[in-house]
Amino acid sequence: MPGRLENKRVLVTQADDxxxxxxxxxxxxxxxxxxxxxxxxxxPNACEQLIADSGAIDVLVxxxxxxxxxxxxxxxxxxxxxxxxxxVMVHPLHSLCRxxxxxxxxxxxxxxxxxxxxxxxxxxxxxxxxxxARAAQVGYVQSLGVEVAPHNxxxxxxxxxxxxNPIYYPPAVREKESFQNSLxxxxxxxxxxxxxxxxxxxxxxASDESDFFVGQAIPFSGGWAQR
Numbered sequence: 001m002p003g004r005l006e007n008k009r010v011l012v013t014q015a016d017d018x019x020x021x022x023x024x025x026x027x028x029x030x031x032x033x034x035x036x037x038x039x040x041x042x043x044p045n046a047c048e049q050l051i052a053d054s055g056a057i058d059v060l061v062x063x064x065x066x067x068x069x070x071x072x073x074x075x076x077x078x079x080x081x082x083x084x085x086x087x088v089m090v091h092p093l094h095s096l097c098r099x100x101x102x103x104x105x106x107x108x109x110x111x112x113x114x115x116x117x118x119x120x121x122x123x124x125x126x127x128x129x130x131x132x133a134r135a136a137q138v139g140y141v142q143s144l145g146v147e148v149a150p151h152n153x154x155x156x157x158x159x160x161x162x163x164x165n166p167i168y169y170p171p172a173v174r175e176k177e178s179f180q181n182s183l184x185x186x187x188x189x190x191x192x193x194x195x196x197x198x199x200x201x202x203x204x205x206a207s208d209e210s211d212f213f214v215g216q217a218i219p220f221s222g223g224w225a226q227r
Contacts, residue, residue, distance in 0.1 A: 004207045006031035008058040011050075013037050013096065017167060018065035019115045019202070022195035026203050032059070042087050047095035059111040059206045060100050064089045064137075065167065066130065074128045085133035093137055097144060101153070110153040113205045114141055115198075116217060118161035118225035134159075138217040145215020156205050156213050161221040162186075163193045188223030 005027055012023050015036035024034050035054050041047050041064070051057065066088035072081065097112060104110025119127060120134035138157060145155040162183070164174075169192060173179050184190045201220055204210055219225045 004030040004203065004209075005059070008032045008206075009035065009054075009056050010059040010061060010206065011035045011037065011054050011057050011100075012061045012063055013041060013050075013092070014063045014065060018165060019063050019163075019195060019198060022199040023061055023063065023202055026196060026199040027061075027206070030203055030207075032206075041092040041096070047092050048099045051096065051099035056103065057100050058109070059113065060096060061202065061206065062093050062096055062112065062114045064092055064115070066133065070130070071126050073126055077129055082129045085129040086136070089133045090136045090140070093140060097140075097155075101148065104153050105148070105151045108152045110148075110151075111206045111210075112144075112153070112155040113202050114155075114157040115202070116141075116157040116159050118159045118219050118221040120217065121159055121219060121225045121227060141217060142215045149214045152211075154205075154210060154213055155215060156210070157217045158198065158201060158205070159217045159219045159221070159225065159227075160193075160198060161224055162191075163198045163220070164195050186224055187221070191222065193220065193222060 010027050010032040012020055012034060014020055015024060016038045020036065024036055027034050037050055039046065041050070066085050093114065114137060116137045117134040119131045120138045124131060138159065141155055141157040148155060174192070183192065198220060205213065219227055
């Protein structure tokens with residue numbers, strides 16, 4: 001792994017939660033110069049300012065997470081909850097990509113890796129806002145990926161689920177026998193992935209080894225979702 005991202009400048013958003021910490025650790029081990037951003041990207045011009053302040057960016061890791069509105073029937077889903085999912089996960093993705101692409105196009109090289117969700121690939125009850133926003137990310141990556149491929153820029157998304165995370169799967173939940181039984185029923189591998197396993201997959205997509213991957217939403221869910 002050492003040297004796979006040697007001297008590459010990598011920007012990681014929402015770096016203090018979700019997949020941020022594991023990504024920073026793994027990418028740093030691979031030799032990357034990681035810029036970790038922890039600010040609010042929902043504010044006007046926040047994404048554009050971040051890109052401007054970051055200078056040259058070889059790899060953008062769009063780590064954008066929102067509260068998982070699980071258990072809320074669609075008929076009871078508030079407008080604020082609906083808009084929040086898109087404000088956090090969809091609109092910043094476009095703003096970040098739009099701002100970083102000109103410099104990547106000029107260099108004729110770049111990688112954009114999006115941490116998405118397998119909920120975009122498989123229907124889940126009472127998760128309408130979250131799933132719709134995640135599906136929007138998939139559509140965006142598919143379209144953008146084929147658009148910028150001629151410039152030697154690769155844009156891909158990890159459609160993940162059942163990955164260890166203190167936000168979505170806190171320790172108290174993971175320890176419950178009912179959760180363990182559900183895990184064995186739902187996931188063919190019968191376990192959660194570690195955050196490091198996920199970050200290593202992101203490392204592959206950020207490295208030169210993935211140059212022939214274009215606009216893909218790749219399931220990472222232990223067999224729970226397949227395409």
